[in-house]
Amino acid sequence: MVFWDIVRVFFPKVVLVALALFAFRLVVLTLLEKRNPAHVLVYREVLPKDILVTFVIGFGVFPISNFLNRWIAYEPELPRLVMELPLAIRIVLYLLIGDLGHYWVHRLMHTRHFWRTHKWHHAPTYMYWLAxxxxxxxxxxxxxxxxxxxxxxxxFSPWWIFWAIILKNTAQNDFMHFNRWWGNRWLEWFIVTPRYHHIHHSDNPDHYNSNLAALFPIWDHLFGTYVDPDTVQKPLRFGIGESVPPIRLFIGI
Ligand SMILES: [Zn+2]
Ligand SMILES: [Zn+2]
Structure with a gap:
């Protein structure tokens, strides 16, 4: 009994679910990528480091950011008319408006003064689901x-919405960095594909500040930051070409 009490204290259900999901991603996504990778990668060299980074993000970055967001985030109250819309429509509105905001925050982070906040994301010289x-x-x-x-x-949404958003964010991030040249022009009118986002990470100056969208590529088309993946020369190379102290990358200063 004492053993399970200790497990429960240190590994609450949410942590156990996250660990199980991570193990699933580790096996399935790595195997899927290895079938026909877009870029050659020695997984045993990058995975241990990136698993450590994942723990740093999960137990360091996320709690600190959540704490800071409590002070600076704005949560508007919407009119009753909007709140009475069907849940499916409210989910679409959430995704569209959240993603549009994400596009502009991302664009801001690619400007001279805010680049330091975003360097860590672009630091890896390789691309795969966990990069x-x-x-x-x-x-x-x-x-x-x-x-x-x-x-x-x-x-006032059902409880599962919270978990659905976490799952969607995880799947979206895994997918857009996936080490396969997946995607086509038709699909890329609707959703960001791996090859679409690989261009965003390219170290070729022609690709700087391009394909900034996180979920809906329409923002790149509307705001002039779209680069067609069919027109780029492969293979792409990645990274920021400088070494920055880890603590500065972590904080983003
Ligand atoms: Zn970026
Ligand atoms: Zn990225």
Missing amino acids: GVRASVTQVTLVNLPYIAAGAFLA
Whole structure:
């Protein structure tokens, strides 16, 4: 009994679920990528480091950012008319407005003064499902702002919405960094694909500040930051070409 009490204290249900999900992603996604990777990668060299980074993000960056967001996030109260819309419509509005805000926060982080908040995300010189896990405290705090504001559409929603959003965010991040040249022009009118986001990480100056969208590519088309993946020269190379002290990458300063 004492043993299980200790397990329960140190591994609450949410941590156990996260660990199980991570093990599933580790096996299934790595195997899927290895069938036909977009870029050659020695997984045993990058995985141990990135698993450590994942723990730093989960137990360091996320709690600190959540704490900061409590002080600076804005949660509007929406009119009753909006709140009476069907849940499916409110979910679509949440995704559209949150993603539009994410696009502009991302664009801001690619400007000279805010680049330091986002460097860590672009630091890896390789691309695969776990490469996009890096995000500084300042990046996560800033990116959370539009989603918290858009979260007003989901007030009074069923309990599972919270878990669905966490799952969607995880799947989205895994997918856009996936080490396969997946995607086509038709699909890329609707959703960001791996090859679409790989261009965003490219170290080729022609690709700087391009394909900034996180979920809906329409923002890149509307705001002039779209680069067609069919027109780029492969293979792409990644990274920021400088070494920055880890603590500065972590905080984003
Ligand atoms: Zn970026
Ligand atoms: Zn990325």
